Amino acid sequence: MSWSWEFTWEILPELAKAALVTIEATLLGSVLAMVIGLVVALLRRSHSRLVRGATIAVTEFIRRTPLLVQLYFVFFALPAYGVTLSPLVAGVLTLGFHYGTYTAEVYRAGIDSVPRGQWEAAKALNLPRRRIWSMVVLPQAIPAVIPALGNYVIGMFKETPLLSGIAVIELLNQAKLISSETYIFLEPITLVGVFFLLLSYPSAILIRRAEARISRR
Amino acid sequence: MTILKTTTLQSDPVERQAVPDPTPMKASDMVRFRQVNKRFGETVVLRDLDLDVAPAEKVAVIGPSGSGKTTILRLLMTLEQPDSGTIEVDGEHLWHKANKRGELIPADEKHLRTMRTHLGMVFQHFNLFPHMSVLRNIIEPLVRVRGMSREEAATRGRTLLDMVGLAEKECAYPGRLSGGQQQRVAIARALAMEPKVMLFDEVTSALDPELVGEVLSVLRELAQQTDMTMIFVTHEMRFAREVADRVVMFDQGQIVEQGPPCEIFKDPTSPRTRAFLKAVLEH
Ligand SMILES: Nc1ncnc2c1ncn2[C@@H]1O[C@H](COP(=O)(O)OP(=O)(O)OP(=O)(O)O)[C@@H](O)[C@H]1O
Ligand SMILES: [Mg+2]
Numbered sequence: 001m002s003w004s005w006e007f008t009w010e011i012l013p014e015l016a017k018a019a020l021v022t023i024e025a026t027l028l029g030s031v032l033a034m035v036i037g038l039v040v041a042l043l044r045r046s047h048s049r050l051v052r053g054a055t056i057a058v059t060e061f062i063r064r065t066p067l068l069v070q071l072y073f074v075f076f077a078l079p080a081y082g083v084t085l086s087p088l089v090a091g092v093l094t095l096g097f098h099y100g101t102y103t104a105e106v107y108r109a110g111i112d113s114v115p116r117g118q119w120e121a122a123k124a125l126n127l128p129r130r131r132i133w134s135m136v137v138l139p140q141a142i143p144a145v146i147p148a149l150g151n152y153v154i155g156m157f158k159e160t161p162l163l164s165g166i167a168v169i170e171l172l173n174q175a176k177l178i179s180s181e182t183y184i185f186l187e188p189i190t191l192v193g194v195f196f197l198l199l200s201y202p203s204a205i206l207i208r209r210a211e212a213r214i215s216r217r
Numbered sequence: 218m219t220i221l222k223t224t225t226l227q228s229d230p231v232e233r234q235a236v237p238d239p240t241p242m243k244a245s246d247m248v249r250f251r252q253v254n255k256r257f258g259e260t261v262v263l264r265d266l267d268l269d270v271a272p273a274e275k276v277a278v279i280g281p282s283g284s285g286k287t288t289i290l291r292l293l294m295t296l297e298q299p300d301s302g303t304i305e306v307d308g309e310h311l312w313h314k315a316n317k318r319g320e321l322i323p324a325d326e327k328h329l330r331t332m333r334t335h336l337g338m339v340f341q342h343f344n345l346f347p348h349m350s351v352l353r354n355i356i357e358p359l360v361r362v363r364g365m366s367r368e369e370a371a372t373r374g375r376t377l378l379d380m381v382g383l384a385e386k387e388c389a390y391p392g393r394l395s396g397g398q399q400q401r402v403a404i405a406r407a408l409a410m411e412p413k414v415m416l417f418d419e420v421t422s423a424l425d426p427e428l429v430g431e432v433l434s435v436l437r438e439l440a441q442q443t444d445m446t447m448i449f450v451t452h453e454m455r456f457a458r459e460v461a462d463r464v465v466m467f468d469q470g471q472i473v474e475q476g477p478p479c480e481i482f483k484d485p486t487s488p489r490t491r492a493f494l495k496a497v498l499e500h
Contacts, residue, residue, distance in 0.1 A: 122346075123296060131361050
């Protein structure tokens with residue numbers, strides 16, 4: 001069997017629509033992961049040992065279990081506790097929490113890279129703790145780690161096909177649907193790969209540029 | 218504006234020369250260390266330290282590296298906690314407060330924040346906020362801590378920048394300034410908060426030699442014009458001689474000897490002071 005351009009054009013619109021779902025899941029999941037990561041990083045700096053311990057336990061648990069299992073749990077098992085989520089919502093939440101445990105490490109590295117003298121100067125000026133975080137530490141910590149965060153966005157993007165496991169009609173799932181109707185795999189699956197490449201390659205270049213700019217500072 | 222009052226208030230030179238009298242337990246001390254001990258792990262940094270500083274007094278702390286000079290300032294600025302002993306600032310306990318029965322208990326963050334309003338510190342490495350312009354470095358603490366309006370804070374910031382000779386740099390970012398300029402901004406930023414006691418930790422020792430002069434001349438002028446209490450940890454012996462009312466020679470966590478600069482520099486009694494001064498001045 002050889003490549004059919006006619007068939008390619010025929011399935012392209014459906015796949016493009018599914019690509020939007022992939023992008024949507026990635027963007028929403030990323031926003032969530034950025035927020036959760038920051039919250040986790042701050043909780044790990046809490047004065048309370050209990051809060052720190054609980055945060056570490058939960059994040060370790062999430063990080064040490066496979067994303068696919070977590071997706072299944074949230075989508076298929078939680079309804080047993082009365083929590084029923086749509087596939088996309090379950091997918092975005094799971095991606096957000098899973099990647100949030102990784103972005104937390106990135107934030108932590110950023111926070112650790114702020115020199116001790118900055119904390120001390122802020123304290124000597126009597127800024128309240130909250131302001132030290134929001135005005136002095138985070139504005140220095142976050143810009144430095146934006147490229148690293150971006151790498152996790154790309155990583156998450158490439159993991160979104162797992163959402164096909166919980167019936168989200170994203171790219172791979174759409175391709176599989178087409179294939180199961182037509183028994184043709186070559187074009188749909190190839191196009192999925194091309195889509196991913198077209199989106200992730202330019203993003204990776206952007207991130208590398210940002211990295212270079214930050215290291216030049 | 219209050220800051221203008223502090224910077225133009227000329228304290229009586231006769232009065233200032235009369236100040237250095239280190240007898241303990243004067244009611245009017247601005248800073249008072251009593252039996253303060255501090256160790257880091259095995260290293261004993263301060264041993265039973267007693268130190269008094271009178272209001273408006275300018276004290277220079279000198280001594281060999283590692284003798285605990287910085288630690289004194291850090292304890293005062295509440296960046297480090299003493300292991301034992303008490304520190305008072307303007308008659309109030311810094312690290313303690315009295316409970317209902319009048320017993321001293323460790324201070325909470327609220328008390329520390331109140332006490333910190335009395336203190337300001339300038340660091341060896343300036344520690345300006347690199348992501349803020351020079352003027353914002355000064356304005357933000359005034360707005361966030363003192364609750365000042367932005368306009369009022371900006372006016373005060375400009376007055377102080379003018380005073381340290383950096384009026385034209387208000388929009389610059391710290392990274393664009395020389396070390397000497399950054400340190401002058403840091404001085405302005407600390408002054409803006411109008412502390413009762415200013416702490417200076419070797420503020421010129423991270424500077425290239427040609428930049429030391431501009432910072433010292435700002436400090437010299439400041440010391441002569443304000444009635445703020447000032448403690449300088451310094452290796453600049455000439456500066457100490459010119460500016461200080463009293464020089465405190467420090468070694469191994471204890472005061473070796475103290476007195477007016479003319480005495481300490483011309484005729485030190487302790488062999489340790491003599492050896493230290495010899496080493497520094499030959500350098
Ligand atoms: N956070 C810390 N942890 C461990 N040891 C410390 C700490 N801070 C200071 N020290 C030790 O305490 C001693 C006194 O330090 P301090 O900085 O007060 O000395 P100093 O007189 O200011 O010296 P220098 O002239 O070199 O600045 C030194 O031996 C130093 O190594
Ligand atoms: Mg020091």
